Amino acid sequence: MKLREKYFEQNGGALLKQKLNSQEAAYTVTVYSMEQLRKATDNYSNERIVGRGGFGIVYKGILPDKRVIAIKKSLSVGETEKEQFINEILVITQIIHGNVVKLLGCCFEEEVPVLVYEFIPNNTLFHHIHNEEGGTSWLSWENRLRAAAEAASALAYLHSHATTPVIHRDVKSTNILLDDEFRAKLSGFGISKLFSKKEENVNTVVQGTLGYLDPEYQNTDNLNEKSDVYNFGVVLAELITGKKPLLVERVYQERYLSKYFVKCMGEGNLLQMVEPRLLNERGIDLQHLNVAAQLANRCLEISGVNRPTMRSVELELEALRRPTTTHPTVPPEQVAHEEISGSVNPEI
Numbered sequence: 001m002k003l004r005e006k007y008f009e010q011n012g013g014a015l016l017k018q019k020l021n022s023q024e025a026a027y028t029v030t031v032y033s034m035e036q037l038r039k040a041t042d043n044y045s046n047e048r049i050v051g052r053g054g055f056g057i058v059y060k061g062i063l064p065d066k067r068v069i070a071i072k073k074s075l076s077v078g079e080t081e082k083e084q085f086i087n088e089i090l091v092i093t094q095i096i097h098g099n100v101v102k103l104l105g106c107c108f109e110e111e112v113p114v115l116v117y118e119f120i121p122n123n124t125l126f127h128h129i130h131n132e133e134g135g136t137s138w139l140s141w142e143n144r145l146r147a148a149a150e151a152a153s154a155l156a157y158l159h160s161h162a163t164t165p166v167i168h169r170d171v172k173s174t175n176i177l178l179d180d181e182f183r184a185k186l187s188g189f190g191i192s193k194l195f196s197k198k199e200e201n202v203n204t205v206v207q208g209t210l211g212y213l214d215p216e217y218q219n220t221d222n223l224n225e226k227s228d229v230y231n232f233g234v235v236l237a238e239l240i241t242g243k244k245p246l247l248v249e250r251v252y253q254e255r256y257l258s259k260y261f262v263k264c265m266g267e268g269n270l271l272q273m274v275e276p277r278l279l280n281e282r283g284i285d286l287q288h289l290n291v292a293a294q295l296a297n298r299c300l301e302i303s304g305v306n307r308p309t310m311r312s313v314e315l316e317l318e319a320l321r322r323p324t325t326t327h328p329t330v331p332p333e334q335v336a337h338e339e340i341s342g343s344v345n346p347e348i
Helices: 002-010 013-022 034-040 079-092 125-130 141-160 215-220 225-241 257-266 286-299 310-321 332-341
Strands: 049-053 056-062 068-074 103-107 114-118 176-178 184-186
Touching (some): 079 114, 125 225, 225 257
8 A cells, every 4th residue: 555655646646636626627537546457458468568669668458348448658757757647637638539549547556657548459640651560551542631631630629629728749640540440549648738828839848759840949949839730741741752750861861851841842843752652542633642742841831920720731631532523633554654754744
């Protein structure tokens, strides 16, 4: 009992209760016992591991009522981990949206912080774009557009419609999960920021992921919702090019995908950077690719005031998903010919 009390205090249990009591949450979370979660994961068996990252390890768990859950267990305990653990609970309990992963509960009795989520079975958007295992996974343009539109919908909700507005601060393809029907679920709220609608900027220590970071935020320490728009622009660029956001092995000019993407768009070289498998997809609509690329390019503007809002991004992506007769599709053989010959469709 003394050890449990120690862990409860160490993991910020008392502080979290105090903060939850002082704010209006959209829903409450369950506090799980150590025994419940160990039983659900076969004592955190390696065979139950479904994900790893700098934050910790994710296990697949099965509760007695057969519900499948995802259990995120921190790698270590310290002030940073405790702050992110508390912050994630405070932020995510403000949000009810179909494209945001739902937090079911937490556990204070383990040595390190533990969060319990609904289980999303189809891995991350990063996994499907970059297909690191060299397997059969292939994300069609239709599914890429869907994931982008749904993630944009979640972010637009965070910025404008949540009980207290939220800046995600770490939008990236590894934080967009896909369910078994390829619906997108936004996750990773450990460094997110609640902000007042009266605040135009929040002055804060820069946090985020290299390759996605908003350069304006990096240079000024001033955070606002347009930083999420920049992050999302990098995700769109990933979806179009199939390239990772940061790869030190690439030549210097192409090391950061965002800079490479903006440079190619400025030179009118869209086809040069589109993932070849997308170009070879049957009946691919090059105008759709061009519109999506132009949108990504606007999201990646250096100055935040020149970037669109997430609501505008959501609407543009939804418009692209709707069937239309005004965007003629291009047969795969014509696309292949254009790519080989180096000629560019005048509409691109």
